[in-house]
Amino acid sequence: MRDRTFIQQAYTGKIGQWKYVIPVFLFFGLMGLNILFSYLMDIDQSEIIAEQIEADGKNFTFFTLLIPFAFLLFFLFIYVKFVHQQSIKSLTTSRKKIDWSRVGFSFLLVSIFISLMTFGDYFFRPDAYEMNFDFSQFIVLAAIAIILVPIQTSFEEYMFRGYLMQGIGVISRYRWVALILTSLIFGLMHFANPEVSVLGPVIMISYIGTGFLLGIMTLMDEGLELALGFHAGNNLITALLVTANWTAFQTDSVLIYTEKPTAGFDVLIPVLVIYPIYLLIMAKVYKWKNWNSKLFGKVELPDNEL
DSSP states (O other), rough: OOOOOOOGGGSSOOOOHHHHHHHHHHHHHHHHHHHHHHHTTTHHHHHHHHHHHHHHHHHHHHHHHHHHHHHHHHHHHHHHHHHOOOOOHHHHBBSOOOOOHHHHHHHHHHHHHHHHHHHHHHHHHHGGGOOOOHHHHHHHHHHHHHHHHHHHHHHIIIIIIIIHHHHHHHHHHHHHHHHHHHHHHHHHGGGGGGGHHHHHGGHHHHHHHHHHHHHHHHHHHSSSSSHHHHHHHHHHHHHHEOOEEEOOOOOSSEEEEEEEEOGGGGGGIIIIIIIHHHHHHHHHHOOOOOOHHHHHOOOOOOOGGG
Protein backbone atom coordinates (compact mmCIF):
# COMPACT_ATOMS: atom_id res chain seq x y z
CA MET A 1 0.00 0.00 0.00
CA ARG A 2 1.33 3.45 -0.96
CA ASP A 3 1.86 6.06 1.77
CA ARG A 4 -0.78 8.75 1.53
CA THR A 5 0.30 12.24 0.55
CA PHE A 6 -0.80 15.24 2.57
CA ILE A 7 -3.77 15.95 0.31
CA GLN A 8 -4.75 12.28 0.31
CA GLN A 9 -5.11 12.49 4.10
CA ALA A 10 -8.58 13.90 3.41
CA TYR A 11 -9.60 10.36 2.43
CA THR A 12 -9.04 9.19 6.00
CA GLY A 13 -12.36 10.86 6.81
CA LYS A 14 -15.72 11.29 5.10
CA ILE A 15 -15.09 13.77 2.29
CA GLY A 16 -18.49 14.76 0.86
CA GLN A 17 -18.02 17.82 -1.35
CA TRP A 18 -21.02 19.58 0.21
CA LYS A 19 -19.34 19.43 3.62
CA TYR A 20 -16.66 21.85 2.45
CA VAL A 21 -19.28 24.44 1.53
CA ILE A 22 -20.51 25.18 5.07
CA PRO A 23 -17.33 26.47 6.78
CA VAL A 24 -16.17 28.16 3.58
CA PHE A 25 -19.53 29.91 3.18
CA LEU A 26 -19.65 30.98 6.82
CA PHE A 27 -16.07 32.25 7.01
CA PHE A 28 -15.83 33.98 3.65
CA GLY A 29 -19.45 35.09 3.78
CA LEU A 30 -18.80 36.98 7.00
CA MET A 31 -15.60 38.44 5.60
CA GLY A 32 -17.35 39.48 2.40
CA LEU A 33 -20.16 41.16 4.31
CA ASN A 34 -17.62 43.02 6.42
CA ILE A 35 -15.75 44.26 3.33
CA LEU A 36 -19.01 45.20 1.57
CA PHE A 37 -20.32 47.02 4.64
CA SER A 38 -17.05 48.93 5.03
CA TYR A 39 -17.13 49.91 1.35
CA LEU A 40 -20.79 50.99 1.28
CA MET A 41 -20.50 52.93 4.53
CA ASP A 42 -17.10 54.37 3.52
CA ILE A 43 -15.52 53.07 6.73
CA ASP A 44 -11.77 53.55 7.12
CA GLN A 45 -10.42 50.51 8.99
CA SER A 46 -7.34 52.48 10.06
CA GLU A 47 -9.55 55.08 11.73
CA ILE A 48 -11.60 52.39 13.49
CA ILE A 49 -8.44 50.78 14.88
CA ALA A 50 -7.05 54.17 15.89
CA GLU A 51 -10.25 55.04 17.76
CA GLN A 52 -10.24 51.72 19.60
CA ILE A 53 -6.58 52.17 20.55
CA GLU A 54 -7.36 55.66 21.83
CA ALA A 55 -10.20 54.29 23.97
CA ASP A 56 -8.80 50.94 25.12
CA GLY A 57 -5.05 51.01 24.56
CA LYS A 58 -2.91 48.99 22.16
CA ASN A 59 -2.71 45.79 24.20
CA PHE A 60 -6.45 45.39 24.70
CA THR A 61 -7.11 46.29 21.06
CA PHE A 62 -4.55 43.67 20.01
CA PHE A 63 -6.27 41.14 22.25
CA THR A 64 -9.71 41.84 20.76
CA LEU A 65 -8.33 41.46 17.22
CA LEU A 66 -6.83 38.05 18.00
CA ILE A 67 -9.33 36.36 20.31
CA PRO A 68 -11.90 35.59 17.55
CA PHE A 69 -9.33 33.30 15.91
CA ALA A 70 -9.40 31.03 18.96
CA PHE A 71 -13.11 30.43 18.40
CA LEU A 72 -12.62 30.00 14.64
CA LEU A 73 -9.88 27.40 15.16
CA PHE A 74 -12.02 25.56 17.71
CA PHE A 75 -14.99 25.52 15.33
CA LEU A 76 -12.85 24.25 12.44
CA PHE A 77 -11.38 21.43 14.54
CA ILE A 78 -14.84 20.39 15.79
CA TYR A 79 -16.26 20.49 12.26
CA VAL A 80 -13.43 18.39 10.82
CA LYS A 81 -13.60 15.93 13.71
CA PHE A 82 -17.35 15.32 13.75
CA VAL A 83 -18.61 16.22 10.26
CA HIS A 84 -15.71 14.94 8.17
CA GLN A 85 -14.78 12.36 10.82
CA GLN A 86 -11.15 13.18 10.15
CA SER A 87 -8.43 13.43 12.79
CA ILE A 88 -6.58 16.67 13.46
CA LYS A 89 -3.34 14.78 12.91
CA SER A 90 -4.35 13.88 9.34
CA LEU A 91 -5.32 17.53 8.76
CA THR A 92 -1.82 18.46 9.89
CA THR A 93 0.57 15.99 8.30
CA SER A 94 1.05 12.85 6.25
CA ARG A 95 3.62 11.61 8.77
CA LYS A 96 2.77 9.08 11.49
CA LYS A 97 2.83 11.89 14.02
CA ILE A 98 3.17 15.67 13.95
CA ASP A 99 6.85 16.64 13.63
CA TRP A 100 7.25 19.46 16.14
CA SER A 101 10.95 19.81 15.26
CA ARG A 102 9.87 21.06 11.83
CA VAL A 103 7.59 23.64 13.47
CA GLY A 104 10.48 24.79 15.64
CA PHE A 105 12.96 24.93 12.77
CA SER A 106 10.83 27.12 10.53
CA PHE A 107 9.85 29.31 13.50
CA LEU A 108 13.50 29.93 14.36
CA LEU A 109 14.50 30.43 10.72
CA VAL A 110 12.07 33.27 10.05
CA SER A 111 12.42 34.72 13.57
CA ILE A 112 16.20 35.05 13.28
CA PHE A 113 15.96 36.53 9.79
CA ILE A 114 13.32 39.14 10.73
CA SER A 115 15.23 40.09 13.89
CA LEU A 116 18.51 40.55 11.99
CA MET A 117 16.83 42.54 9.21
CA THR A 118 14.90 44.75 11.64
CA PHE A 119 17.81 45.63 13.91
CA GLY A 120 20.13 45.93 10.92
CA ASP A 121 17.81 48.47 9.31
CA TYR A 122 17.46 50.28 12.65
CA PHE A 123 21.26 50.48 12.93
CA PHE A 124 21.71 51.99 9.47
CA ARG A 125 18.50 54.09 9.44
CA PRO A 126 17.70 55.05 13.05
CA ASP A 127 15.72 58.09 11.90
CA ALA A 128 13.14 55.75 10.35
CA TYR A 129 12.21 54.35 13.75
CA GLU A 130 11.11 55.46 17.19
CA MET A 131 12.36 53.50 20.20
CA ASN A 132 9.18 52.47 21.99
CA PHE A 133 10.28 49.94 24.60
CA ASP A 134 8.26 50.12 27.83
CA PHE A 135 8.80 47.03 29.97
CA SER A 136 5.41 47.14 31.72
CA GLN A 137 3.51 47.39 28.41
CA PHE A 138 5.84 45.05 26.54
CA ILE A 139 5.47 42.21 29.03
CA VAL A 140 1.68 42.35 28.65
CA LEU A 141 2.08 42.42 24.87
CA ALA A 142 4.43 39.42 25.01
CA ALA A 143 1.95 37.41 27.10
CA ILE A 144 -0.90 38.16 24.68
CA ALA A 145 1.20 37.59 21.58
CA ILE A 146 2.89 34.36 22.66
CA ILE A 147 -0.48 32.78 23.43
CA LEU A 148 -2.77 34.22 20.77
CA VAL A 149 -0.60 34.93 17.71
CA PRO A 150 0.17 31.20 17.16
CA ILE A 151 -3.56 30.52 17.47
CA GLN A 152 -4.33 33.19 14.87
CA THR A 153 -1.71 31.90 12.44
CA SER A 154 -2.65 28.27 13.11
CA PHE A 155 -6.25 28.97 12.17
CA GLU A 156 -5.15 30.50 8.88
CA GLU A 157 -2.82 27.57 8.16
CA TYR A 158 -5.37 24.91 9.07
CA MET A 159 -8.05 26.74 7.07
CA PHE A 160 -6.01 27.45 3.91
CA ARG A 161 -3.07 25.05 3.71
CA GLY A 162 -4.93 22.33 5.61
CA TYR A 163 -8.69 22.20 5.09
CA LEU A 164 -8.92 24.02 1.75
CA MET A 165 -5.70 22.55 0.33
CA GLN A 166 -6.96 19.03 1.00
CA GLY A 167 -10.53 19.81 -0.03
CA ILE A 168 -9.70 21.55 -3.30
CA GLY A 169 -7.04 18.91 -4.00
CA VAL A 170 -9.36 15.91 -3.72
CA ILE A 171 -12.18 17.67 -5.57
CA SER A 172 -10.07 19.02 -8.47
CA ARG A 173 -7.67 16.04 -8.40
CA TYR A 174 -4.72 18.36 -9.16
CA ARG A 175 -2.16 19.68 -6.69
CA TRP A 176 -1.47 22.86 -8.70
CA VAL A 177 -5.14 23.82 -8.59
CA ALA A 178 -5.11 23.54 -4.79
CA LEU A 179 -1.88 25.56 -4.59
CA ILE A 180 -3.04 28.39 -6.84
CA LEU A 181 -6.55 28.73 -5.42
CA THR A 182 -5.54 28.60 -1.75
CA SER A 183 -2.76 31.13 -2.36
CA LEU A 184 -5.05 33.55 -4.20
CA ILE A 185 -7.82 33.22 -1.63
CA PHE A 186 -5.34 33.66 1.22
CA GLY A 187 -4.03 36.85 -0.37
CA LEU A 188 -7.47 38.25 -1.12
CA MET A 189 -8.53 37.57 2.48
CA HIS A 190 -6.19 40.41 3.47
CA PHE A 191 -7.78 42.90 1.09
CA ALA A 192 -9.64 44.62 3.95
CA ASN A 193 -6.41 45.17 5.91
CA PRO A 194 -5.55 48.83 6.51
CA GLU A 195 -2.19 48.25 4.80
CA VAL A 196 -4.00 47.90 1.48
CA SER A 197 -5.74 51.27 1.75
CA VAL A 198 -2.45 52.93 2.77
CA LEU A 199 -0.02 51.23 0.37
CA GLY A 200 -2.42 50.45 -2.46
CA PRO A 201 -3.35 47.19 -4.22
CA VAL A 202 0.33 46.52 -5.06
CA ILE A 203 0.78 45.15 -1.53
CA MET A 204 -1.48 42.25 -2.54
CA ILE A 205 1.57 40.84 -4.37
CA SER A 206 3.15 40.30 -0.96
CA TYR A 207 0.07 38.65 0.54
CA ILE A 208 -0.52 36.35 -2.43
CA GLY A 209 3.21 35.61 -2.68
CA THR A 210 3.22 34.61 0.99
CA GLY A 211 0.31 32.30 0.26
CA PHE A 212 2.35 30.60 -2.47
CA LEU A 213 5.38 30.33 -0.17
CA LEU A 214 3.38 28.60 2.56
CA GLY A 215 1.55 26.43 0.03
CA ILE A 216 4.79 25.25 -1.58
CA MET A 217 6.19 24.42 1.86
CA THR A 218 3.12 22.33 2.61
CA LEU A 219 3.05 20.42 -0.68
CA MET A 220 6.79 19.78 -0.87
CA ASP A 221 7.04 18.69 2.77
CA GLU A 222 3.72 16.78 2.74
CA GLY A 223 2.57 18.47 5.92
CA LEU A 224 1.66 21.73 7.63
CA GLU A 225 4.47 21.76 10.18
CA LEU A 226 6.84 24.12 8.35
CA ALA A 227 4.04 26.50 7.39
CA LEU A 228 2.70 26.53 10.96
CA GLY A 229 6.07 27.45 12.42
CA PHE A 230 6.95 29.97 9.73
CA HIS A 231 3.65 31.85 9.90
CA ALA A 232 3.71 31.97 13.72
CA GLY A 233 7.31 33.18 13.79
CA ASN A 234 6.70 35.84 11.16
CA ASN A 235 3.66 37.35 12.89
CA LEU A 236 4.90 36.97 16.46
CA ILE A 237 8.35 38.49 16.00
CA THR A 238 6.93 41.32 13.87
CA ALA A 239 4.32 42.13 16.53
CA LEU A 240 6.99 42.21 19.24
CA LEU A 241 9.74 44.03 17.36
CA VAL A 242 8.25 46.64 15.04
CA THR A 243 4.84 47.97 14.04
CA ALA A 244 3.48 51.19 12.55
CA ASN A 245 0.40 53.35 12.99
CA TRP A 246 -1.03 52.16 9.66
CA THR A 247 -0.82 48.37 10.09
CA ALA A 248 -3.48 45.88 11.17
CA PHE A 249 -1.39 44.99 14.22
CA GLN A 250 -0.48 48.11 16.19
CA THR A 251 1.30 47.02 19.33
CA ASP A 252 3.55 48.27 22.12
CA SER A 253 6.47 46.83 20.19
CA VAL A 254 10.14 47.59 20.74
CA LEU A 255 10.27 49.87 17.68
CA ILE A 256 7.73 51.97 15.81
CA TYR A 257 8.35 52.52 12.08
CA THR A 258 7.79 56.22 11.44
CA GLU A 259 8.67 56.81 7.79
CA LYS A 260 5.92 57.59 5.30
CA PRO A 261 4.61 54.27 3.98
CA THR A 262 5.25 53.56 0.31
CA ALA A 263 5.11 50.43 -1.83
CA GLY A 264 6.64 49.96 -5.25
CA PHE A 265 8.99 47.48 -6.86
CA ASP A 266 10.46 46.80 -3.40
CA VAL A 267 7.35 44.67 -2.75
CA LEU A 268 8.80 42.16 -5.21
CA ILE A 269 12.07 41.67 -3.30
CA PRO A 270 10.69 39.38 -0.58
CA VAL A 271 8.59 37.40 -3.08
CA LEU A 272 11.26 36.98 -5.75
CA VAL A 273 14.44 36.91 -3.64
CA ILE A 274 13.90 36.20 0.06
CA TYR A 275 11.09 33.63 -0.26
CA PRO A 276 13.06 31.43 -2.70
CA ILE A 277 15.98 31.51 -0.24
CA TYR A 278 13.70 30.21 2.52
CA LEU A 279 12.53 27.40 0.23
CA LEU A 280 16.08 26.50 -0.83
CA ILE A 281 17.17 26.26 2.82
CA MET A 282 14.22 24.00 3.66
CA ALA A 283 14.74 21.93 0.52
CA LYS A 284 18.36 21.37 1.55
CA VAL A 285 17.54 20.50 5.16
CA TYR A 286 14.61 18.19 4.38
CA LYS A 287 15.93 16.82 1.06
CA TRP A 288 12.93 17.74 -1.06
CA LYS A 289 12.74 15.96 -4.42
CA ASN A 290 10.29 15.58 -7.31
CA TRP A 291 9.28 19.26 -7.36
CA ASN A 292 7.25 18.88 -10.54
CA SER A 293 5.05 16.06 -9.29
CA LYS A 294 4.76 17.51 -5.79
CA LEU A 295 3.55 20.89 -7.05
CA PHE A 296 1.78 20.04 -10.32
CA GLY A 297 0.93 16.33 -10.17
CA LYS A 298 -2.45 14.66 -9.95
CA VAL A 299 -4.04 13.69 -6.67
CA GLU A 300 -4.51 9.95 -7.00
CA LEU A 301 -7.11 7.95 -5.11
CA PRO A 302 -5.54 5.95 -2.28
CA ASP A 303 -5.40 2.17 -2.79
CA ASN A 304 -8.42 1.48 -0.62
CA GLU A 305 -10.49 4.07 -2.49
CA LEU A 306 -9.90 2.54 -5.93
